[in-house]
Amino acid sequence: xxxxxxxxxxxxxxxxxxxxxxxxxxxxxxxxxxxxxxxxxxxxxxxxxxxxxxxxxxxxxxxxxxxxxxxxxxxxxxxxxxxxxxxxxxxxxxxxxxxxxxxxxxxxxxxxxxxxxxxxxxxxxxxxxxxxxxxxxxxxxxxxxxxxxxxxxxxxxxxxxxxx
Numbered sequence: 001x002x003x004x005x006x007x008x009x010x011x012x013x014x015x016x017x018x019x020x021x022x023x024x025x026x027x028x029x030x031x032x033x034x035x036x037x038x039x040x041x042x043x044x045x046x047x048x049x050x051x052x053x054x055x056x057x058x059x060x061x062x063x064x065x066x067x068x069x070x071x072x073x074x075x076x077x078x079x080x081x082x083x084x085x086x087x088x089x090x091x092x093x094x095x096x097x098x099x100x101x102x103x104x105x106x107x108x109x110x111x112x113x114x115x116x117x118x119x120x121x122x123x124x125x126x127x128x129x130x131x132x133x134x135x136x137x138x139x140x141x142x143x144x145x146x147x148x149x150x151x152x153x154x155x156x157x158x159x160x161x162x163x164x
Contacts, residue, residue, distance in 0.1 A: 023069070028119040030094035030101050035075030037102060037114075041065050043125035045116050046150075050132040054084070054091065058100060061129070062113030064150035070102070070112045107141060111151025 024043045029036040045063045054060065075094065082091040089106040093099060101118035105111070116127060132140060132147075141147070 024123050026114075026119045026123045027073075028101055028114070029075070030097050030099035030118065032094060032097040032099075034078040034096050035094045035099075035101055036073040038071050038073060039065055039102075039112070039114050040069040041114070043123060045124055045127045047116055047127050047129045048113075048132045048147075049129050051135050054089075060100070060103075060113075060115070061117065062103070062105070062115055064105065064108050064111050064113055064147070066111050066151050066153045068153055070114070107147050108151035 022042055023040045025038055025040055027036070027038045041063060047061050047063050049055075049061050078095050079092045080095050082093070083089065086106060088109055090104040090109075091100060092103050094101070099118065100115065102112045102114045105113040116124065132144075
């Protein structure tokens with residue numbers, strides 16, 4: 001199915017289509033179990049290792065998914081959020097154990113960055129890690145070819161998203 005073909009599919013059906021196209025349901029959460037989620041993504045994860053100030057301090061590694069592929073199953077009342085600088089990124093973490101299992105990244109505020117190390121065992125086939133130069137965030141974003149598209153549902157373009 002081409003990108004053009006998908007645009008004729010209603011959004012809710014396209015979301016289901018995205019979840020079944022080479023995607024598996026991953027489940028995961030924080031250390032204490034208060035926060036639990038499920039996320040539809042490839043079993044072959046493309047993980048970013050960022051060297052910006054906060055990612056370095058937290059050792060934040062994450063893969064990016066569209067918001068429609070992520071469901072918080074429990075723990076919304078147990079999450080707190082930290083922001084700084086531009087306040088675009090929303091660093092959510094468990095109030096009890098302090099683990100950030102997912103967050104809204106500055107690069108993709110229309111999606112989530114999910115920590116692969118917070119997934120339950122059994123659904124990940126492979127992990128490819130890409131270094132991301134967060135110390136030079138603006139330049140890295142300007143030159144990176146694919147990161148912005150990673151939070152868009154499959155079959156949608158930037159132009160189509162702005163029309164909705």
